[in-house]
Amino acid sequence: MKINTGKYLASTALVGALAFTATTANAQENVRWQVPMAFASTLTALGDTMPWVADQLRAMSNGAIDLQVAEPGTVIPALAIFENVSDGNIDAGFSWMGYEWGTVPAAALFGATPFGLESIEFMAWMHFHGGKELLAEVFHPYDVHPILCGTISPETAGWFREEITSVDDFQGIRFRAAGIGGEIMAEFGMSVTVMPGGELYQALETGVLDGTEFSLPTVDEQLGFYQVAPYLYLPGWHQPSTNQFLYVNLGVWEGLGDQTKAMIENACWAGTAYSIARAEALQGAVIQRFEESGTNVETYSDEIIAAFHEATKTVMERRSAADELFGRVYASMMEYQAELRPWKEKGYLPRDWQSRIGE
Template sequence: MKPTRTHFLGSAAAIGALAFMASASAADALDRVRWQVPMSFASTLTALGDTMPWVADQLRAATDGAIDLRVAEPGTVIPALSIFENVSEGNIDAGYSWMGYEWGTVPAAALFGATPFGLESIEFLAWMTHHGGQELLEETFHPYNVHPILCGTISPETAGWFRSEMNNVEDLRGLRFRAAGVGGEIFQEFGMSVTLLPGGELYQALETGTLDGTEFSLPTVDEQLGFYQVADYLYLPGWHQPSTNQFLYVNLDVWNGLSEQTQAVFNMACMAGNAYAIARAEALQGAIITSFEERGTNVRTYSEEQIAAFREAANTVLGRWSEQDEMFGKVYSSMMDYQAELRPWKEQGYLPRDWQTRIGE
């Protein structure tokens, strides 16, 4: 029997109803999530502080408001550098921060946040997803009742802003310098006095001479904080932080209470956040470096001798921590094994970074 138009319409209606039912069923499987998410960085800081707000927006849109994360600016709910402790203790459900501020309690955390002479952003993402990084992350943090999700990896930091020129590593001795994570301990190997201050305090510290230099973040962020106005010299490359990795810290009990579907939505949103963050970071830095030079900043590249000295000091500090802390050694060994495995592809699969200079373009 030839199907009638009514039959076709009826079939289409049935298919539409089934699709609606499937969609409704998927939506029903999502938990209703209402979290306040304190951040360590202001949402105004490009690629550093604006990734989590972007992820929150995507989650609201994709779930029709079922997952509603309200980001909170640094210091408005809890101190800016205390995300880990407050999530661990259950004072907050979740928070967003660079991983490493807690490395006094969790030494291996510093490696996940940034490993000197270690993995760059895309390499770090590859290690996390395909070479055991996620499993090691959970092994590191679950004992503290924290489930971190990588949710924003960005390009290298600048190596430091200084009030005077650094012609050799001897010039570093005695300087008062702001640094975070294991990089700060490496700087101490050169006789520097290292302290940790939040980003909002650094301009005044440089202006008044409380600090002789600082590292903090991407050129775009450094520009927003005005470092070029109070420090004449900018040094590259960011050997101490080849990638900057930020995480959504979730209380483990809260995470385990979510349905598998809700957990999957969070994981997808944060993977999208990683793509957003690295794309946004890479899109903007070249123009900012040029603008620094146009405004009179002396942009310097560390010499091979200086970088070799930094590498030697990094090997000393990272080796020492690997011996002192079993989990630190386990994570660092895994990273370095992957870095060695990747080397043939990295060195031969890509054009050298200075290929245009080499061939005269």
């Protein structure tokens, strides 16, 4: 039998070419980024989300996507993530969105909006009500592509060295706050400053600060605020959610393949779910420990909350008038909050339903 070697060789070459093409198409590109963080990885539910996301990416990509997280201050200053990603000094970083609001006013709304969206609501708005598109519009002009990569429960409203009984008590208080909440607090005569978390204990202990807000009860406990400020006030009206983002240089992001982008985005989806679940799992026990240690855990009076709400409207109107994009982002959030209200008020049990029925 005579073999047609020409046809055989051609078929073999075709099979080899197809196999090479398939292998190339499925090959995972290598990504090696150092990712400085704004928060220490030891801070539960605040700083440990990005390391968890990085671990998931290494596992999913068999090590091809390796994001090496860096602790605050080891590569760049803790509060300088945005500008360094924007300038291309680093490929990516992980931070709360809001530290850059002096440069990008609308950024603070994505980090936390006083009397605004809670974590699950924020996720819904971001992914299904136009938030993601607005985020790109805000940040892409600065060559930054942010990806929602974490969200946690409300912060504590504030730790104080002295008792707060009325809005008059805020006058002259030296207080640490960040983002829009800080501007609102200044409306009450508070002297507001921004300081990294690691400096706050000593500032409270020495009287440099009269009070501070920073994060969740778990984080506040780790930082030891209860040892130097005996009054803790809730609820966290200024940050109903605290939203963290993986900041990626826009040029670097656009240079990635679709498969790599999808893996990073999905890992951040998982990180967002991980962070809110972890946050909610831990806070009740911490509040109990605060009370057992002698901390005065108080709820702001209705009058104080109403005053904060009025001041919030004043600040938001002023900021919206001064910055068109800020105004559009805030309006989008508030429209969604109003749309959701009938469901939120009627679809869920009231938060105090157990005390209402005597249990």
